[in-house]
Amino acid sequence: MTRPDLTRLSIALASLSLVLSACAQTGAPVVPPPVTGIASFNMGWAGTPAEFARYLSVCSAPAVKYCDTRPRIERGATVATDAEKARAAQCQEGTLAAAGGRNASMMVPPCNAYRPPRTPPGSPRIDPAVSRVPAAYQEKINQLATTVDGLIANDGVRVIAFQEVSGTEVIKLVLGTHADKFDVCAAKHDAFQTLAFAWDKTLTTRPGVCETESTLAILDPANDPAAFRRVRPGLALSLTVNGEPVTFMNVHLKAGCASVTNEDVRFPGRLLDDPAEACEVLNRQVAPLEAWIESVASKSPRFVWMGDFNRRVDDEEKLAIAKDKVRSDGSDPAGANKGANGKVATRYLWPELNDGTPVLHQVPLSTKEGGCTGFTGLDHIVISEAMKKVNEGVVFSRKVAVAEKPGQGIETSDHCPRMAKLRF
Incomplete structure (x- = not known):
């Protein structure tokens, strides 16, 4: 930095100090930062x-x-x-x-x-042949774009975490008229289905930085020596908002081990030490996921973790599991958790991760599902303790129904976007 730059910086800091001092002496209220819309959206195998x-x-x-x-x-x-x-x-x-x-x-x-x-239940199923033509797929892309346009234009969303996408090209397609106003990135992954971010260029004062968390890309099935497919990695987006760093974490965890209860027959209650293949894979994602969260928290106390968790962590939170029941060996979830071949003693995802280091806060839904007809209980938004302090009181999120047209050949998505408005 040159001497003129240092001089200008010194003047700016001195001016800020005078303003804060004046507010303290006069009792003038400090204006809180404006709210910013964020969203997570699984777009159901969206590609070009x-x-x-x-x-x-x-x-x-x-x-x-x-x-x-x-x-x-x-x-x-x-x-x-x-x-x-x-x-x-x-x-x-x-x-x-x-x-x-x-x-x-x-x-x-x-x-x-x-x-x-x-x-609807009792109605005849639609012939799958209608989904196997390019026109049907183009309609899916059109309705995804309409859904995303609503998030941005109507709900003020400026950061979107996408799951089940092939890369940045399809993100630019669904951004439509907003594409020039947003930057995009995608996780590096040798498979069709990956993660991506789109963010308003004007939200950050420094260029956004995206980093792939490849440790989450566990072999699937975990116990098959011939397995060559891997589940999705994680993706982190680092921005500078209102002068402070903030990190957004995007995940799409292993599906098929979603529920801890038996309330829905589609999702039988299973703990993470269940022998089902899906639980075996999700179990092996716990240790790298926890290490990633702790690493991000140490560098960026203000962070937002969102995506398709494929686990009903809100139900786990309601159960208020005792510490000695979180793991099959009764050990403290705040302690070391390493097992053979990546498998850990964890039985419940949420209390294992929210062990106080760091403190995490789920952002609950303000309505049951907000008109959404897709999967329920799988998509979540979680904020750090530092973010919670900036957002006092109860912070809510809501589901937004995806756009669809009658007679559509391919459903727009089997998930709905989940969004929240936060102060940064």
Whole structure:
């Protein structure tokens, strides 16, 4: 910094000091910072039209025919039957051949990724063929753009964490007329489905910095020596808002181990030490996730953690689990937690992570689901203690229904955006 720059900085600091001093002496109120809208949105395998064309080419191949490479596990069971495993293996073999090998196949969505909107109970299901044409996919992109436009234009959202996207190109598509006003980044990941951020360029006084947290990209299935697919990494966005650093953390954790209760038959209650394959993977994400949160907190006390947790951490919080029940070995969740092959003793996600280092606060919903018809209880917003001090009282979030048109061939998304307004 040159001497003239130092002089100008000294003058500015002196002026600020005089203003604060005057406020203290006169009792004038300190004006709090304005609220800023933030949102998390899982866009349901959103990619470019060209990527959808590639999907159609692979999934319509004679040896594939839109089969499912994942072995289906019957409700109440923890593993698939041998017959189902054989069917899935045959499907995977055909898909790998059609895609051109393992690496190429990971850049193609699963062949059951796109489907028509759900019909009311008792109504006939829509023919899946209507979802297998480019026009249907373009309508999905159009409605995603309409949804995002509403978040920005109507709700004042200036930071959006996206899940289930292929990269920055599709983010620019759904930003539409707002694309020039936002910067974007995506997590580095060798698979179609990754994470991304979009943020208003004028929100930060320094260029935003994005960093991929690859430790969360655990092999899936965790106990399969032949596994080559990995779940999503994490993504951090560092901004400077109102002169102070703030970090946004974006996650999309392993699906299939969502509930701690049995209130919904679709999500059987499972602890993180359950032998189900999904819980085995989510369990192995706990240690790197906790290390990442603690690392961010040490550098940036003001942080917001949001995304698709695929776990009903609000239900876990309501249960108020005793410390000696959080882990299967009864140890303190604030202590070391390392096991063999990445598996830990953790049974509950929220009390394990919110162990006081750092202190975390969930941002609850102001309404049950705010008109949202997608998955419930999986998308969350969490703020740090430093952020809570800036946002006194109860801070709420809400769900925003996705835009859809009658007769749409592909549903816009099976999730709805979750948003909140915070002071930074």
